[in-house]
Amino acid sequence: MSSLLIDYTLHLADTTLILSQRNSEWCGHGPILEQDIAITNISLDLLGQSRNFYQYAAKLIGGEASEDSLAYLRKEREFKNLLLVEQPNGDWGQTILRQYLYSQFQYLLFDKLQQCADEQLAAIASKSIKETAYHVRWSSEWVIRLGDGTEESRNRMLKAIDELWRYTGEMFVPAAYETIVGVSELKISWEVKVNAVLSEASLIPPSEGGEAVFMQSGGKEGRHTEHIGYILTELQYMQRAYPAAQW
Amino acid sequence: MVAATTIEQKKVWAILETVTDPEVPVLTITDLGIVRDVILHPPLGDGGIEVIITPTYTGCPAMDMIAMNIKLALIENGFRNIKITSVLSPVWTTDWMSEAGKQKLKEYGIAPPNPRQQVCNNDLFAPDEAVQCPQCNSHHTHRISEFGSTACKSLYQCDDCKEPFDYFKCH
Numbered sequence: 514m515s516s517l518l519i520d521y522t523l524h525l526a527d528t529t530l531i532l533s534q535r536n537s538e539w540c541g542h543g544p545i546l547e548q549d550i551a552i553t554n555i556s557l558d559l560l561g562q563s564r565n566f567y568q569y570a571a572k573l574i575g576g577e578a579s580e581d582s583l584a585y586l587r588k589e590r591e592f593k594n595l596l597l598v599e600q601p602n603g604d605w606g607q608t609i610l611r612q613y614l615y616s617q618f619q620y621l622l623f624d625k626l627q628q629c630a631d632e633q634l635a636a637i638a639s640k641s642i643k644e645t646a647y648h649v650r651w652s653s654e655w656v657i658r659l660g661d662g663t664e665e666s667r668n669r670m671l672k673a674i675d676e677l678w679r680y681t682g683e684m685f686v687p688a689a690y691e692t693i694v695g696v697s698e699l700k701i702s703w704e705v706k707v708n709a710v711l712s713e714a715s716l717i718p719p720s721e722g723g724e725a726v727f728m729q730s731g732g733k734e735g736r737h738t739e740h741i742g743y744i745l746t747e748l749q750y751m752q753r754a755y756p757a758a759q760w
Numbered sequence: 761m762v763a764a765t766t767i768e769q770k771k772v773w774a775i776l777e778t779v780t781d782p783e784v785p786v787l788t789i790t791d792l793g794i795v796r797d798v799i800l801h802p803p804l805g806d807g808g809i810e811v812i813i814t815p816t817y818t819g820c821p822a823m824d825m826i827a828m829n830i831k832l833a834l835i836e837n838g839f840r841n842i843k844i845t846s847v848l849s850p851v852w853t854t855d856w857m858s859e860a861g862k863q864k865l866k867e868y869g870i871a872p873p874n875p876r877q878q879v880c881n882n883d884l885f886a887p888d889e890a891v892q893c894p895q896c897n898s899h900h901t902h903r904i905s906e907f908g909s910t911a912c913k914s915l916y917q918c919d920d921c922k923e924p925f926d927y928f929k930c931h
Contacts, residue, residue, distance in 0.1 A: 565848065
């Protein structure tokens with residue numbers, strides 16, 4: 514089986530798993546109960562999506578590989594997730610913006626992926642996109658509420674844009690294994706949608722004027738920011754300390 | 761749903777109608793519309809049976825338990841060599857829920873999903889769906905939270921009887 518397809522499936526699995534893990538850190542700490550439930554529901558959706566991708570990758574790899582071995586026993590450099598999703602939660606504004614920037618991209622990506630020739634990837638995408646549509650709507654509304662809210666919330670959103678924008682460029686630069694959907698072609702649609710939401714939020718979209726932001730890259734190839742090691746330490750601790758433990 | 765054609769298939773469907781959703785115990789898996797097919801004697805051995813199911817939400821933790829409960833119910837009824845296969849396509853929608861299932865939900869205190877063509881609106885800050893209160897039947901209700909106690913529900917409150925309730929959201 515094609516190693517490109519395996520790598521691509523792992524990239525999709527890792528990105529959804531790591532964002533799910535980050536969002537789950539909010540469990541019990543959300544600003545209000547309803548939003549605590551919302552962010553953890555989104556976390557659960559992403560975990561379900563990542564399980565589907567890992568199960569498919571395990572089937573492609575064959576042998577002893579399983580969804581658990583792929584999630585729990587691979588090292589930092591083997592993870593192919595986007596840098597954006599491993600960034601720290603920061604405050605609520607930064608978590609919301611990270612979710613929005615990614616969900617808006619995921620929606621466009623999965624819309625194409627559900628039409629691709631690989632039946633299983635297409636099935637996972639068309640199953641997931643309905644959930645992603647919720648995530649886009651919920652996070653867009655929060656970006657607008659905070660950006661167009663108080664001076665404090667607006668300042669925090671400006672800071673969040675400053676922190677996160679540099680990790681968005683990577684989404685549109687294809688890795689060698691990204692042959693199924695042309696991600697560079699999604700850039701314009703993404704910018705149009707993101708700019709509309711940021712403008713509605715009275716925030717200035719960095720892609721419209723201003724100095725060009727240097728874009729970080731490498732996550733898709735396993736070159737990460739320092740955060741990934743800490744995330745995996747927590748995520749993988751049980752399986753590393755007690756191999757094959759079950760409960 | 762594929763029509764049960766043989767007597768044995770009818771027997772299997774009747775058994776499946778006794779398996780309930782662990783999160784919403786008034787609903788059976790056939791009410792939910794997640795059983796897609798029953799294949800007798802698939803190429804895996806004598807007397808074998810394959811049940812094809814589809815998940816509601818990708819992360820729904822009830823699915824593993826549902827698969828196990830199907831297996832147990834079939835074993836209790838004398839079936840062996842049981843295989844449960846989960847397929848994602850075609851994608852489950854709340855339109856597959858039976859009318860009987862919707863009625864049971866309402867009696868249980870959960871507002872059943874509205875038909876999809878009426879709602880499933882992706883506009884930002886869209887007005888709340890007009891959801892009928894399962895207690896007093898008023899349409900004078902409002903949404904408290906888009907996300908509720910499980911992935912399939914959102915939280916509403918009735919403005920007339922003041923009772924908060926779960927809405928099985930259209931999906």
